[in-house]
Amino acid sequence: MKIVLAVFVLLTAVAYTVWLERKVVGHMQNRWGPTRVGPFGLLQPLADGIKFLFKEDLTPPHVYKPLYIAAPMIAVIFALTSIAVIPVGNTVTIHGITTPLQITDVNIGLLVVLGITSIGVYGVALAGWSSNNKYSLLGGLRASAQMISYEVSLGLSLIGVLILSGSFSLRDIVVAQSGHFWGFIPKWNIFYGGQFVAFFIYLMSAYAETNRIPFDLPEAETELVAGYHTEYSAMKFAMFFMAEYANMITVACLASILFLGGWNGPLFGPAWLQMILPVFWFFLRVFAFLFLYIWVRGTLPRFRYDQLMAFGWKFLLPLAIANLVITGLVVALKG
Amino acid sequence: MLHLIIFLVFGAICVAGAVNLLVQRHPINSALSLIAVMVSLAVEYLLLGAEFVAAVQVIIYAGAIMVLFVFVIMLLNAGEEERTRGSKVAIVIGIPGMLVGSSLVAWVLLARSGASSVEAGALWGDPKSISRLLFHDFLLPFEVTSVLVLIAIMGAVVLAAKPEQGQQTREEA
Numbered sequence: 001m002k003i004v005l006a007v008f009v010l011l012t013a014v015a016y017t018v019w020l021e022r023k024v025v026g027h028m029q030n031r032w033g034p035t036r037v038g039p040f041g042l043l044q045p046l047a048d049g050i051k052f053l054f055k056e057d058l059t060p061p062h063v064y065k066p067l068y069i070a071a072p073m074i075a076v077i078f079a080l081t082s083i084a085v086i087p088v089g090n091t092v093t094i095h096g097i098t099t100p101l102q103i104t105d106v107n108i109g110l111l112v113v114l115g116i117t118s119i120g121v122y123g124v125a126l127a128g129w130s131s132n133n134k135y136s137l138l139g140g141l142r143a144s145a146q147m148i149s150y151e152v153s154l155g156l157s158l159i160g161v162l163i164l165s166g167s168f169s170l171r172d173i174v175v176a177q178s179g180h181f182w183g184f185i186p187k188w189n190i191f192y193g194g195q196f197v198a199f200f201i202y203l204m205s206a207y208a209e210t211n212r213i214p215f216d217l218p219e220a221e222t223e224l225v226a227g228y229h230t231e232y233s234a235m236k237f238a239m240f241f242m243a244e245y246a247n248m249i250t251v252a253c254l255a256s257i258l259f260l261g262g263w264n265g266p267l268f269g270p271a272w273l274q275m276i277l278p279v280f281w282f283f284l285r286v287f288a289f290l291f292l293y294i295w296v297r298g299t300l301p302r303f304r305y306d307q308l309m310a311f312g313w314k315f316l317l318p319l320a321i322a323n324l325v326i327t328g329l330v331v332a333l334k335g
Numbered sequence: 336m337l338h339l340i341i342f343l344v345f346g347a348i349c350v351a352g353a354v355n356l357l358v359q360r361h362p363i364n365s366a367l368s369l370i371a372v373m374v375s376l377a378v379e380y381l382l383l384g385a386e387f388v389a390a391v392q393v394i395i396y397a398g399a400i401m402v403l404f405v406f407v408i409m410l411l412n413a414g415e416e417e418r419t420r421g422s423k424v425a426i427v428i429g430i431p432g433m434l435v436g437s438s439l440v441a442w443v444l445l446a447r448s449g450a451s452s453v454e455a456g457a458l459w460g461d462p463k464s465i466s467r468l469l470f471h472d473f474l475l476p477f478e479v480t481s482v483l484v485l486i487a488i489m490g491a492v493v494l495a496a497k498p499e500q501g502q503q504t505r506e507e508a
Binding site: 067106107108111112114115116118119121122125126128129137140141144145147148151168 | 363367370374377386387390391393394397398399402403405406409410461462
């Protein structure tokens with residue numbers, strides 16, 4: 001039941017993140033974005049979905065078929081699976097049954113997300129390779145190199161948070177961030193314990209991991225046609241598209257949980273409102289993070305590839321290690 | 336009971352992946368079956384209760400090391416291997432020998448050494464106890480191993496750096 005609901009919500013969120021992106025980027029570029037289908041173009045994702053379903057599914061003759069077909073599935077399956085351990089709110093009680101708003105609460109939730117997303121790389125890499133096309137291959141190579149490089153700093157940026165909260169469970173991490181210090185500043189990790197640096201590193205690595213501008217080298221259309229998904233059409237292309245946006249949402253959820261205090265927020269009103277408010281606060285943060293994504297996309301140009309690698313290895317990685325050492329020292333001296 | 340069934344299923348997947356790894360002629364298929372082996376091993380760890388080890392197995396082996404393998408195969412664009420007849424000695428002696436040897440090892444381990452098999456989910460493998468083992472009880476071997484890895488990295492750098500412009504290359508790397 002929860003799984004069906006979560007998948008439904010996630011897929012809808014994916015569709016409407018696409019809509020949001022087109023709309024926001026449109027306004028940033030002084031255009032309207034989608035307006036024709038439904039009010040404010042709200043039915044556009046539906047129309048896109050139908051279009052993807054009815055498009056002709058071309059398979060070029062020179063591809064390596066088993067992997068060519070499997071690659072988009074790998075990408076989308078692992079992108080959607082990682083949502084399973086993400087808590088979207090505190091527990092709710094309906095008819096006396098209390099359930100956490102999460103498909104499953106595992107002790108090592110964060111590691112599960114990292115593991116699943118790290119396997120998702122294969123979707124992109126294999127798509128690039130099996131298409132048997134220069135542009136695709138370059139895109140796939142770039143994607144895997146970039147993801148390996150930035151996963152290191154991504155992982156290191158999370159360790160500071162783990163040291164502060166002392167648990168891998170996403171629920172415990174959120175609970176550790178409840179309350180205030182100095183009376184008014186919320187005890188979120190981004191403010192507390194100097195994890196602002198870690199948030200910055202996480203943000204940068206997350207852009208790179210999800211192949212978004214300014215790090216969207218794997219699909220840089222000006223140099224690589226469309227990168228790893230050049231040879232894909234119809235629903236297979238849509239799968240890559242969905243995987244990308246689902247990854248964005250996962251990253252946004254993780255950012256809200258790890259750095260922005262999860263579902264912590266002011267609670268007021270009757271009991272039913274108090275039950276829904278945490279979810280609202282959580283989704284507000286996710287929305288803000290996604291908006292930041294789109295904002296950056298509408299603002300920044302693309303990095304050059306060597307700049308991307310230099311930035312990852314020579315700047316983010318030392319910064320992440322320094323942050324880790326300092327956080328560890330502070331916690332050890334305090335405790 | 337369900338645990339046991341899932342355990343056996345993933346054990347079978349693991350062995351099948353390992354066999355497939357050897358049989359496949361294309362390097363990328365072999366690499367992919369190795370990934371399947373790694374992931375199903377992780378599931379086995381998870382079923383035994385060692386969840387941290389399972390997660391680390393997926394992140395490090397399937398997520399990092401095998402990506403590098405696939406990366407290199409893609410980069411070199413290695414083609415299909417030629418199938419040789421193989422030596423007759425290997426088929427006649429090697430395969431039965433391997434079967435006998437492995438069953439001997441299993442028998443010795445299970446019956447002679449006093450070790451017993453573990454119930455599914457019986458191991459206690461949370462991060463805290465593992466880190467206590469690593470950084471407290473076995474700190475010295477752990478650190479010595481990390482120095483060993485460091486030496487291997489230095490060796491790779493020395494081998495990769497070209498002697499005539501050694502300084503230059505090291506800066507670029």
